[in-house]
Amino acid sequence: MFNNNVNFLFGDSLSLGVSEKLWNYNYTRYHPMDEISSWMDSVVEQNPKLVTSLVYGQTFEKRDIKLLKFGLPDPGGLEKKAVWVDCGIHAREWIAPAFCQWFVKEILQSYNESDVRLTKFLQKIDLYVTPVLNVDGYMFSWTNQSTRLWRKSRSLPPQGCTCHGVDLNRNFNANWGTVGVSTDCCSNTYCGVSPASEPEAKAVTDFVGTRVDQFLCYLTIHSSGQLILLPYGHPQITAPNYEELVSVGKAAASEMKKLYGMEYRVGTSPQILYANSGSSRDWARLLGIPFSYTFELRDKGEFGHLLPEDQIKPACEEAYVGVTSILSYVYDNNFPNDKLPTAAATACVHVTGLIVMTTLATLLVTLGSV
Amino acid sequence: MSPALMRVLRVVVLLSAVRGAPLATVTLPPVILEPVPLEPVPVPSEPVRVDSGADQNISIPINTEQQQQQQQVSLDVDVMLTGELNPNHYPARRAAQVVLHHLNTRYGSPYWWGALRQVHKATAEALGDSGRKYSLEVTLQDQISGTKETCTAEVVFPGGPAGGPPQVTTSYEGKSEINTQAQEEALYNQYNTSQNLLSGHNLPDSYGHVAPGMEPFWHLGGVASSFVMLKESSENTLYNMAQVVSVTQLATENNQLRFNYDVLLHEMVSQEIIHWKLLASWSPQEGVKASQMELLPKCHHCEPPQEH
Numbered sequence: 001m002f003n004n005n006v007n008f009l010f011g012d013s014l015s016l017g018v019s020e021k022l023w024n025y026n027y028t029r030y031h032p033m034d035e036i037s038s039w040m041d042s043v044v045e046q047n048p049k050l051v052t053s054l055v056y057g058q059t060f061e062k063r064d065i066k067l068l069k070f071g072l073p074d075p076g077g078l079e080k081k082a083v084w085v086d087c088g089i090h091a092r093e094w095i096a097p098a099f100c101q102w103f104v105k106e107i108l109q110s111y112n113e114s115d116v117r118l119t120k121f122l123q124k125i126d127l128y129v130t131p132v133l134n135v136d137g138y139m140f141s142w143t144n145q146s147t148r149l150w151r152k153s154r155s156l157p158p159q160g161c162t163c164h165g166v167d168l169n170r171n172f173n174a175n176w177g178t179v180g181v182s183t184d185c186c187s188n189t190y191c192g193v194s195p196a197s198e199p200e201a202k203a204v205t206d207f208v209g210t211r212v213d214q215f216l217c218y219l220t221i222h223s224s225g226q227l228i229l230l231p232y233g234h235p236q237i238t239a240p241n242y243e244e245l246v247s248v249g250k251a252a253a254s255e256m257k258k259l260y261g262m263e264y265r266v267g268t269s270p271q272i273l274y275a276n277s278g279s280s281r282d283w284a285r286l287l288g289i290p291f292s293y294t295f296e297l298r299d300k301g302e303f304g305h306l307l308p309e310d311q312i313k314p315a316c317e318e319a320y321v322g323v324t325s326i327l328s329y330v331y332d333n334n335f336p337n338d339k340l341p342t343a344a345a346t347a348c349v350h351v352t353g354l355i356v357m358t359t360l361a362t363l364l365v366t367l368g369s370v
Numbered sequence: 371m372s373p374a375l376m377r378v379l380r381v382v383v384l385l386s387a388v389r390g391a392p393l394a395t396v397t398l399p400p401v402i403l404e405p406v407p408l409e410p411v412p413v414p415s416e417p418v419r420v421d422s423g424a425d426q427n428i429s430i431p432i433n434t435e436q437q438q439q440q441q442q443v444s445l446d447v448d449v450m451l452t453g454e455l456n457p458n459h460y461p462a463r464r465a466a467q468v469v470l471h472h473l474n475t476r477y478g479s480p481y482w483w484g485a486l487r488q489v490h491k492a493t494a495e496a497l498g499d500s501g502r503k504y505s506l507e508v509t510l511q512d513q514i515s516g517t518k519e520t521c522t523a524e525v526v527f528p529g530g531p532a533g534g535p536p537q538v539t540t541s542y543e544g545k546s547e548i549n550t551q552a553q554e555e556a557l558y559n560q561y562n563t564s565q566n567l568l569s570g571h572n573l574p575d576s577y578g579h580v581a582p583g584m585e586p587f588w589h590l591g592g593v594a595s596s597f598v599m600l601k602e603s604s605e606n607t608l609y610n611m612a613q614v615v616s617v618t619q620l621a622t623e624n625n626q627l628r629f630n631y632d633v634l635l636h637e638m639v640s641q642e643i644i645h646w647k648l649l650a651s652w653s654p655q656e657g658v659k660a661s662q663m664e665l666l667p668k669c670h671h672c673e674p675p676q677e678h
Contacts, residue, residue: 030577148576149612149634149643167641186668188641225638263488271459274639301610302485302513304636308578 057203071126091137102316161185172283180276218284225296231285235270462492465504472538478593480586481550501529594650597660608638626651
């Protein structure tokens with residue numbers, strides 16, 4: 001959807017107006033939280049007409065939960081719709097925050113190239129991106145080698161139990177506590193004491209919940225398993241737009257496979273993975289947000305959550321085409337009379353520009369030599 | 371109206387309570403809240419599969435508007451699919467993963483480590499008291515060379531209270547194309563010494579990195595872990611090795627290189643990280659064997675330990 005044709009190259013002269021900090025940021029490495037935070041600040045600082053940031057809650061340990069909001073003014077002055085993307089709800093899934101950062105990079109790059117499709121999209125739809133939702137857990141997973149595989153938040157143990165943390169993706173108010181959860185606080189699928197009891201889940205619930213009519217799409221990024229999961233996690237509940245969710249999901253998986261041949265299976269969690277309840281994806285769908293998906297990125301178990309840094313680029317490129325496939329559909333579905341120009345049309349613009357420039361250059365050289 | 375139907379309706383109301391409008395079609399078969407028989411309930415379309423897991427009961431709160439204490443209706447269901455299975459769905463995938471664990475115990479080495487690539491076909495049948503049998507056609511891939519191969523397999527998950535590890539048979543006849551013999555001999559000769567015994571930690575490390583010289587011992591750890599994963603597998607689990615925490619070579623005995631391994635296994639359904647110790651022995655002739663397998667308790671009260 002956005003300009004897929006330009007590879008990200010360090011020192012690419014097309015990336016004009018990007019600050020030194022952003023310029024040097026290495027999107028093919030994992031970054032600790034402080035680097036991600038300062039990167040977010042740079043993104044906003046350098047692109048004030050495109051991005052703002054917003055703190056929409058605090059973690060258990062009182063850290064800010066921050067998102068980046070991408071949007072452009074609608075020329076018609078109409079109320080904007082919205083799309084939500086969050087990464088890092090599970091601490092150890094480092095490729096997910098890496099993807100959110102990659103995704104932002106792609107947006108910035110496309111914006112700097114005046115990409116027509118991106119402009120149109122952002123004029124109608126605000127894009128909310130949370131690079132790291134479970135900040136406490138993510139930071140804990142960076143403490144040392146023994147904490148690397150932490151999954152949950154870092155809340156204190158509840159009364160009568162001795163372990164930290166709640167599985168935030170079991171804590172949302174969506175058939176909470178019914179299936180695929182544990183009531184043992186030491187378990188990795190501990191769902192908390194009540195729906196949205198955890199401040200991280202509450203922050204999302206409050207922010208998206210108070211804007212639900214705007215939201216067209218809710219995407220939550222995880223690893224691993226190479227799956228595109230659609231609602232619902234409960235085996236006996238079917239979303240009313242199940243068929244459409246499947247076909248849009250399968251189209252995304254098909255785009256993803258074109259890049260590196262990686263298979264992403266599409267289905268509900270109880271079909272292709274396991275039954276679960278209290279997931280953010282389910283909560284979003286129950287709220288009425290029509291397109292709600294969980295992406296489980298690479299791989300299928302060889303490295304699992306410890307995905308090597310040399311796979312960040314291909315994993316993110318795959319995820320990018322999958323996500324943008326869904327976002328394109330969502331856009332066209334909502335604005336059928338004003339669809340996005342095709343990628344071919346966009347390429348045409350670039351090629352035309354190139355031809356014009358080349359012709360001009362040739363003319364100048366010819367004139368110069370006369 | 372029957373009590374069962376009343377309960378069904380209450381569930382629908384409960385689930386629709388969010389935001390007022392019913393936004394989810396609840397497709398409940400008629401007997402959902404009754405104690406369910408062990409034989410699958412015949413339904414015209416997709417059968418209901420409710421995987422109760424290790425100790426996960428499906429409870430749907432009822433009578434919430436009437437009583438102070440929620441009643442929990444446990445579905446403790448063991449309704450498992452039989453017949454033709456969807457190869458992309460989890461029952462077939464979990465059984466197929468067991469096939470890979472089995473193949474790794476038989477054919478794995480520091481230079482051959484199989485992974486599940488695809489499930490083509492799968493059927494399941496109930497064997498009464500003897501358990502359940504899956505018949506599968508799978509493609510596996512050596513994670514090192516990338517070579518793929520297709521084979522058929524049968525997995526029997528034993529029934530009854532004793533349980534026991536799954537039993538696997540396959541049509542796979544051993545690595546056909548890739549010849550790892552030379553590499554294996556070289557590695558064996560290099561480490562068949564009582565001097566400079568190998569040791570390593572965190573394979574892969576937090577960044578997914580494994581030093582090239584340690585890669586064979588990471589593979590060996592994965593293969594040796596397959597002995598554990600095979601015996602621990604059931605229809606309610608999906609195991610992968612997450613990390614070799616440590617590997618320490620011991621003196622060679624009976625011509626087998628020997629290594630103490632400390633590994634972390636990832637169990638997908640519970641999302642738990644499970645810590646095992648084992649002794650791996652290997653030679654090119656004998657292949658990999660694992661012994662002294664010991665589950666280490668989860669350390670609930672640990673502060674992050676000192677760095678190694």
